[in-house]
Amino acid sequence: MKKSSIFFMLILTLMVGLIVGCSLSINDNNKKEPDDDKKVVTEEPTDNTNPDSENDTTPPVDEEKEDDPVTDPAKEDEKTPEDEEEQQNEDPEEQKPDKKGNADQGNEDAIQVVANPASIEVLVNKQFKLPDNYSPKDLVYPNVRFIFSEKVDKRKMRKEAATALEKMFAGAEVDGILLAGASGYRSQATQTILYNNYVKRDGKEAADRYSARPGHSEHQTGLTMDVSGSDGKCAVQDCFGGTPEAEWIAEHAHEYGFIVRYPKGKEHITGYQYEPWHIRYVGLDIAKEIYEQNITLEEYFDAVPVGAN
Numbered sequence: 001m002k003k004s005s006i007f008f009m010l011i012l013t014l015m016v017g018l019i020v021g022c023s024l025s026i027n028d029n030n031k032k033e034p035d036d037d038k039k040v041v042t043e044e045p046t047d048n049t050n051p052d053s054e055n056d057t058t059p060p061v062d063e064e065k066e067d068d069p070v071t072d073p074a075k076e077d078e079k080t081p082e083d084e085e086e087q088q089n090e091d092p093e094e095q096k097p098d099k100k101g102n103a104d105q106g107n108e109d110a111i112q113v114v115a116n117p118a119s120i121e122v123l124v125n126k127q128f129k130l131p132d133n134y135s136p137k138d139l140v141y142p143n144v145r146f147i148f149s150e151k152v153d154k155r156k157m158r159k160e161a162a163t164a165l166e167k168m169f170a171g172a173e174v175d176g177i178l179l180a181g182a183s184g185y186r187s188q189a190t191q192t193i194l195y196n197n198y199v200k201r202d203g204k205e206a207a208d209r210y211s212a213r214p215g216h217s218e219h220q221t222g223l224t225m226d227v228s229g230s231d232g233k234c235a236v237q238d239c240f241g242g243t244p245e246a247e248w249i250a251e252h253a254h255e256y257g258f259i260v261r262y263p264k265g266k267e268h269i270t271g272y273q274y275e276p277w278h279i280r281y282v283g284l285d286i287a288k289e290i291y292e293q294n295i296t297l298e299e300y301f302d303a304v305p306v307g308a309n
Helices: 002-048 063-067 073-077 081-090 159-174 188-202 204-210 244-256 284-293
Strands: 179-183 224-229 258-262 275-281
Touching (some): 179 244, 224 244, 244 258, 244 275, 244 284
Antiparallel strands (some): 179 224
């Protein structure tokens, strides 16, 4: 009886062990499933962050490009008023011919600084001025008569103009006309002194009719010469008009590339009174056209001041 009890206890212990073992095995299996789920979840972002993954279709974000306005098509098409104005200024159809040395003719009443003061065809008047203290680089002394003997700056002209002046004086002499120079190149400093003196003497309004303000004088270009008869009578005076010398200049100056810069009846266009002694070198072609059409340099360049017509 005692042995059977022991045997029964052993069998019971084995059965309890088997039951406990099965229970533990079932629990272990149930725990593995969520672990596997967790592995799937955690592995997905790992694959997405792999730059070599074929399944990664999300493009990388370029922070510099997002901040760069050039890559924004909407911003590329945007134009500020300043951009539109710059584009208009660069449009050659909106500009006047550059050959006269001026920037543009946008506002004819406004004073503008000429862009190319060294141009033979430069337009200098009340609306267009030379750069401050401009001085030509090729000034020379023309070999012609003058009404004074001193070798001073007002004898000078630019080389091309000086050569043309020598030919014109020689041509006049062939026709029995003896011309002489009265005043050529004039610096801005000298023009300032002259203009201020005229204003003090005659008043500003009167002075502006016959004297250029500093920076606006054609004499500063080195392309102008005031001409007189060899005797110096009526030099740079109204009485020079009608003299044989003045009449010869009016008829023949263009043959040498010169024009009478301030003709009679054109005061409202040039801004200055008639000066038959003031000749300006512009070259043969322009001089011929201006003479044949009986126009001014302003009219030639279509630069007539507003209200002058």
